[in-house]
Amino acid sequence: MKLKSTLLAVALAMAAHAGATELITNGSFEAGTIVPNHSDAGSQQLLSGDSSTLAGWTVIGGSDIAWIGLGNPYSLNASDGNNFLDLTGWHDNNSTGAGVKQTIATTAGATYVLSFDIGNSINYNYGINDSLFVTAGSVVGQQVWTTVNNQASSWEHVTMTFVASGATTDVSFGGGKAVWYIGLDNVSVTAVPEPSSALMLGAGLLGMGAWLRRRRG
Template identity: 30%
Template sequence: MKSNKKISIFVFSVTTTLISTAVITNTYNATAQAAELVKNGSFELDPLVDPNNPNATNPNVTGWTKSGDPMDISGIRMSNFPQSGNQGLSLSGFIGLSYISQTLSTKPGVEYELSYYLASIDDELPLDNQFQTFVGGKKLFDQKGIFFQPYTQYKFNFKADASSTELKFGNWDKKGFLYLDNVSVKAVPEPLTTSGTVIAGLLGLWMKKKRFTSSVEANK
C-alpha cells in the first residue's frame, strides 16, 4: 500500500508539469504575434491594369495617399515586379520628389519595427534617383544614387509618441524605376516578465519528480 501511494503522487506531478509547460507556450505565442498596422503593404488589393486605360498600369493604390507634382505622382503605379506575391509598386519621377503615405494607429510609448523591400534597376551613370523614409515627420532614411540592386530589405525601429503616426516614402527616379514592396509595421514584442517565475516553478517540480523517482527506486 505504501508503494502504490507514492506512485499515484508521481503521476500527479507529471500532469502538473505538462500543464505548466502549455501555459508558457500559449503566453509566448500571444506576445510574439503582433498585429500588422500597414494596410495594403504588399500592394495586392488593386488590379495591375488601369481600369480607365487598358494600355497602362494602375495608378490607384488602396490605403495610400499620393502627394507632389502631378507629373511625378503619375510615376507611382502598380507593377508586376514584386518581391513576393503578384505585385509591387513602381516609383519614378520627372521633376522632383513625390510621396506616398499612410496614417497608422499607434500607441504612445510603444516601440515598433518598420520593414520594407526596395529595388532599383538603374545602372547608367550618373544616377538620378532618390528614396526617403519618414515616420511621424522624422526622416529615417535618405539615399541618392541608388545603383542597381535586387529587392533588399530595410528595417528601422521607432517609438510612437501619438495615437496616430504618419508613414511616408519620398521618391524620384528620372531615368529608370525604383520598386517598393512588402511594407510592414508591427509592435516589437516586450519580454515576458513572468516567464522566469514560471520556469523556476517548473524546475522545482522537475527536481521534486527526480527526488521522488529516486525514492521509489530505493524502496523497490
C-alpha cells in the first residue's frame, strides 16, 4: 500500500511538471536595457501604447508606467531578477495608474494558473496597502491588494486560476489604489494538466510497481 501511494504521488507530480510550460514572455521584465529618460537613474518611463520596449508586453491605459532596474534611487528591489514595473508611473498620487497586457495562446475551456508578485513600500505608500487589477480569461478586473505595508521594499506572491474562452487570452494588469507605488514582477501562466494525463502516468507507474512486487516475490 505504501509503494502504491508513493507511485501515485510521483505520477501526479510528474504530470504537473510535464504540463508546466511557461506561456508568458518576459514575465520578470528582464529582456532589454533600461534607458533612463528622466533624471531618475535606473528607471525608464513607458508611455501608453508602447509595444516594443518590453518584449511581449504592451503598455495600456491612459497614462504611463515606470520600468525600474538596478541603480534606481528609490531603495526598491525586484522580486525576481533585476527589473520590475511600477504601475503608477510618473503620474500617481492616489490616481489609477496604467498597466501592461500580453496575449498568450490558450485552449478554450482549459484551466490555467496565473501567478505574479505585487510590491509595496512604506516609503511611497506611507503604510497604506496598494492594489492592482487583473484580467485573464474568466478572471475579469479582479482587484488584488497587498497586505504588507511596513517595509521599504516588500513583495507578495499571488496565485489564481482562470478558464480560457478562446484560442488566445489577454493577460493584463492595471494600476489600482496607491499613493506613489504599485510593484509588479515575476508574472507566470502555466496550463493545468489534464486529469487523464496524470491518471495514465499513474497507471503506468502502478503497473511497474506491481511488476516489481512480483519479481521480489
